[in-house]
Amino acid sequence: MSAPTFDVLIWCKNAVKAVGYDLFRHVLKRVEEVIPNIHRKIAIDDYSEDKTRQLLRELRWEVYDNPSQGIASAFNEAFRIADCEFVISIEQDIILTKEWFKEVYRTLLSDEKIAVVQGLRLPIYCPSYMRKFEEYRFEWFKRHGIQIVSIDNNLYRREVINKLLPVPLE
Secondary structure, eight states, X not given: OOOOOEEEEEEESSHHHHHOHHHHHXXXXXXXXXXSSEEEEEEEESOOSSSHHHHHHHTXXXXXXOSSSSHHHHHHHHHHHOOSSEXXXXXXXXXXXXXXXXXXXXXXXXXXXXXXXXXXXXXXXXXXXXXXXXXXXXXXXXXXXXXXXXXXXXXXXXXXXXXXXSOOOX
């Protein structure tokens, strides 16, 4: 049996302007460092007017226009294009940790009923007291059994998600 492959999805709009060229480039390069067996790198762009599309193409991402506007539309379009069993989504300001893939993949495989695993998201450019607050908030939610839901830094079983699509645009 061959190793599984992964489609990586990103939705963006003026990422270079929003987070800076160097940080956005780091976000994209980190994907290749952390995630093994990438089949496709798919970007859904909301008609960026900066150098976002140029940088994506330079780093060999497939770039598609968002057929509507906003993240929900980009999510639907990205999942329409993706064709691997497993799909990973990130956002333009997410830098994956070196352990990210190993942890979320292990968790997803631990139970076939798990359809989505989300990594912990902590701000990288903030005062230390804000980072401590975010860590505390995450632990509090975890202790109280409250799920944190987002569509960034996730690993999905595509088959399950496709049964739920399209997500509402509003």
